Amino acid sequence: MRRRTALAAGLAWAAAAGAQAPQRLRIGFAVGYAPFSEVGSDGQLKGFEVDVAQALSRRMGLPFTQVILDFDGLIPALQTRKIDAIMASMSITPERQQLIAFSAPYYFSPARMVMRSDAKLDVSPAGMKGRRIGVERGTIHERFLAEQFKGSQVLRYATQDQAFLDLKSGRLDATLVDAVIAQFGFLNHADGRGFAFAGPDFGRDPRYYGKGIGVGLRQADAATLGRRFDEALAALRSSGALKALNDRYFSFDLVSPPR
Template sequence: MQRRQLIARAALAACALLATAGAAHAQAPDWKKIRIGVEGAYPPFSEVGADGKLKGFEIDLALALCAELKAECTLVQQDFDGLIPALQARKVDAIIASVSITDERKKVIAFSNPYYNTPARFTAKSDAKFDFSPAGLKGKKIGVQRATIHEKFAADTFKQSEIVRYATQDQAFLDLKSGRVDLTLADLVAADMGFLKTPAGKGYAFVGPSYDDVKYFGTGSGVGLRKADEKTLGKKFNDAIAAVKANGTFKKLNDKYFEYDISGKTAK
């Protein structure tokens, strides 16, 4: 009797282990449905059009990647500084929002391979004259988007300047035009295509050098992911990025929005 009870208990334990393993396997996502966090306030990468719909390079890229993945994707609009918290809280599964791959961010989240890489530039009135050393910009007001690599770089490099932080880059450009800041530091493409080449940018220009220090600006922008999903969803995105670059889709989107190749450090 005692032996039978031991055998029965062992069998029940084995069944419990199998059931647990089966449940875990069943709960593992197959990534046929993916929620992608986007910003929607960073033209020409992502913005909300007059019709209320999201549009832009990264919106089109996200849809192209989803087509390669054969996944049903939902785009979830979120302020930039809330994207990583949303990822960690499992409100989204991935981020496609010009999130630069930096060592600091890699402590918190994982990334796909980079899909674009452009430097940062200052924008100011076209006739403005500045000394771009830290001492030369002492007392100047520099507008930056909050929670970005540009904020970190400006705060660390120009310690004697007043760093003015904004929820969106568009707000920084508005304050530049109104005279509330002297300069704004942003991604070259976002500043060029999202401001300088628009009617609002008349009378303004890039000023000073370009900045691409890997310590601050990383190795390009990639898809942000939870660390636990790096080997599954991360691999899928890496394969999809490689596919759209190989089949010409990436170049087609690049040429639709930009006058230069943004896939590497060709734009200065």
């Protein structure tokens, strides 16, 4: 019954698109986002977003291929049709919506500064004046720092892991990052000993951090492939499958919309 339903949905989508539905989606991921997406010891990509992609793929009846890219290369790859969708902790913001479309959000995450526990710095534009703050290129954190922390030295990195390395070595005073990524990718490990979150949750500023994290799509695909992602995501929410994936990785709820 489910196979027939998926097939009917696929044929309807193809007709609406005026073209044959793709046989396999190419989904772009960015590594260095434990526990969202990282390369395991076996060389395979794993993590929460990979599992969500698999669940969405099964629900839509469309298998997918993983394409690993630097974060700042994801939107150009989508626009040039090298990939069909983005699942890389990408915030839904007005700025990005001028370039691409998004599905409904599938998780929500705070944005925090990480620095040495004994730094005792005032985490504000005035308090961080002249300080070196690391950030991953192409992220919304980069834009936030550029516009709100103009007196700071903003150092840009290809991956967040590189920023963590420079923070550990003392070449940075702080890094601005998704709080969950910082917790699981740095603070919970030996390299993160002596470091901690500092300052407020900057992710509450909707001017920069938008409406949550969604699947990035070409604008031309919003009414077709985008609709299929939204329907699959709604089904995962209503069935409890999305919350079950959340609970596999986190002891707190990232998938329920803020109230």
